[in-house]
Amino acid sequence: MTARAVRFSLRWAAMLLGVVVLFALITLGSAALWGTDSRENFMANYLIAFPLLAEFIFLISGASMAMPMLPLMVAMGCTRRAAWAGMQIVTWLCWAVLLVVSLGMFRAGQAFGMETIFSSGAVFNGLFLALAGQLALPAGLLEGRLGRGLVAGGGSVLMLGGLILGAMHETGILPDPGFMAAQVVCAVAVVALFAASHRLAMRLAPKNA
Amino acid sequence: MNGNQHPELQARGLRLRYGKNEVLHGIDLTLRPGCIYGLVGRNGAGKTTLLSCLTGQLAVSEGTVMCGGQPVWENPAALANLCFSREIGTTLGGGPNNMKVRDYLEAAALFLPHWDKEYAARLVERFGLDERKKICKLSKGMLSMVTIVIALASRAPITILDEPVAGLDVVAREDFYKLLLEDYAETERTFVISTHIIEEAASVFEEVILLDEGNILEMGETDELVGQFAAVTGAEEAVDAVCAGHRVLTCERLGRQKQCVVRLPGGPGALRAGSEVYVEPLTLQKVFVTLCGHEEKGGGAA
Numbered sequence A: 001m002t003a004r005a006v007r008f009s010l011r012w013a014a015m016l017l018g019v020v021v022l023f024a025l026i027t028l029g030s031a032a033l034w035g036t037d038s039r040e041n042f043m044a045n046y047l048i049a050f051p052l053l054a055e056f057i058f059l060i061s062g063a064s065m066a067m068p069m070l071p072l073m074v075a076m077g078c079t080r081r082a083a084w085a086g087m088q089i090v091t092w093l094c095w096a097v098l099l100v101v102s103l104g105m106f107r108a109g110q111a112f113g114m115e116t117i118f119s120s121g122a123v124f125n126g127l128f129l130a131l132a133g134q135l136a137l138p139a140g141l142l143e144g145r146l147g148r149g150l151v152a153g154g155g156s157v158l159m160l161g162g163l164i165l166g167a168m169h170e171t172g173i174l175p176d177p178g179f180m181a182a183q184v185v186c187a188v189a190v191v192a193l194f195a196a197s198h199r200l201a202m203r204l205a206p207k208n209a
Numbered sequence B: 001m002n003g004n005q006h007p008e009l010q011a012r013g014l015r016l017r018y019g020k021n022e023v024l025h026g027i028d029l030t031l032r033p034g035c036i037y038g039l040v041g042r043n044g045a046g047k048t049t050l051l052s053c054l055t056g057q058l059a060v061s062e063g064t065v066m067c068g069g070q071p072v073w074e075n076p077a078a079l080a081n082l083c084f085s086r087e088i089g090t091t092l093g094g095g096p097n098n099m100k101v102r103d104y105l106e107a108a109a110l111f112l113p114h115w116d117k118e119y120a121a122r123l124v125e126r127f128g129l130d131e132r133k134k135i136c137k138l139s140k141g142m143l144s145m146v147t148i149v150i151a152l153a154s155r156a157p158i159t160i161l162d163e164p165v166a167g168l169d170v171v172a173r174e175d176f177y178k179l180l181l182e183d184y185a186e187t188e189r190t191f192v193i194s195t196h197i198i199e200e201a202a203s204v205f206e207e208v209i210l211l212d213e214g215n216i217l218e219m220g221e222t223d224e225l226v227g228q229f230a231a232v233t234g235a236e237e238a239v240d241a242v243c244a245g246h247r248v249l250t251c252e253r254l255g256r257q258k259q260c261v262v263r264l265p266g267g268p269g270a271l272r273a274g275s276e277v278y279v280e281p282l283t284l285q286k287v288f289v290t291l292c293g294h295e296e297k298g299g300g301a302a
Helices: A003-035 A042-075 A081-110 A124-144 A143-168 A178-202 B049-053 B100-113 B117-127 B141-155 B170-187 B198-202 B222-226 B238-243 B284-293
Strands: B008-016 B021-031 B035-043 B062-067 B082-085 B158-162 B189-195 B208-214 B215-221 B228-236 B245-256 B259-263 B277-281
Touching: A003 A042, A003 B021, A003 B170, A042 A081, A042 A124, A042 B100, A081 A124, A081 A178, A081 B049, A124 A143, A124 A178, A143 A178, A178 B141, B008 B049, B008 B082, B021 B049, B021 B062, B035 B049, B035 B198, B035 B284, B049 B082, B049 B100, B049 B189, B100 B117, B100 B141, B117 B141, B141 B158, B141 B170, B141 B238, B170 B189, B170 B198, B170 B222, B198 B284, B208 B222, B215 B222, B215 B284, B222 B284, B228 B238, B228 B284, B238 B245, B238 B259, B238 B277
Parallel strands: B035 B189, B035 B208, B082 B158, B158 B189
Antiparallel strands: B008 B021, B008 B062, B208 B215, B228 B259, B228 B277, B245 B259
């Protein structure tokens, strides 16, 4: 049954990842064709900001997926355990793909000679991606205003947090071990949200899905 | 999954509480295989709640729900025998439900192990459903049709439909009952149908469950239950005389005439009625209104 939940969730995840990968290719292509000076090529800005955008897309789309998907699966007779496990598998798969794409974009930016604020924070940024994905699931399960508020508010905090912390580390304001501590906090938050989404999913009572 | 193609669905001591508010009170219920059940009750009686508990959509506060001898809650083997088809929401997560009809049918095909894809396609064509259309763009009638397609094509041994004909016109409702009976004749699976349109569906129900304020008021074969009730109409003195000694449920005055509804476990033959009164059987709808609709419950002449 988990395999069926994965199959069902993958269809939606594939659309999300397809958009992200396409966007990455367009960005790289534009840099190759028109250069990396952001004054002349607006798309070059996305080479710098790609991981940030990936978080945002992942969060919003992840929440959009979770909101209807889990209740629908349970309404169709899937167990909550299997539905949640399926969505977790797909979420982490998406995270892995987005991390690889983000790393690729970061390397491409370096190859183009660009300075990026995430030059040493790609892995750290991956934690934010994981956090974004884990935030999406419980937010989606809460539904309604609370769920949407968590997605919007949480997403903004994540984006700003990643940006600010990365910049602070890059400029030396936040060297290790402070920067490491920030990553540990992020990892703990991922685990906490993982537990929260499991708890919420096990209590799910689809009304009309 | 056990090899029982016609499992029994059973609830024992089923209670559901929301905080301190108990909405289902110790329900005992056995749905035998291969029967069409009608579940009727007033708005807020707990029909959808009961069905949700029976199908593992809601966790019960107390009691057990078993299907084919196995607990239903979070049990793939038991859930494989069940299909709960209910109203599809036009909003999801606070926004419009942008999923398409096709998405719902694909989900059904994936999660309902007995799904009949060809039958589903025939039903979609018969109902004239556009699979590319978004759920939020469907009319109430079309939404009902989607739930009916899911229920019938599920081929689940126990198929439960919650208000399947809400929003359907009379022609579509007749079509549904015809399809239901054809399916039943072919598969002999168990159907449970909750509805407010009692009179139309009464001829389809082999057994009926009357739910009132979280309690099962009556449950039994439809004909046998309905046969216990009779309306006695005539002059007041004559009606009172005929009804004396029997359980009178309601009485109302119609000008100079009086009409009382009596319950006779042995049937209307127990009434010693002459030509001064008119005794007529009740319809299921009238029985339901009598039992659930009047203010004073528990019998006694008004």
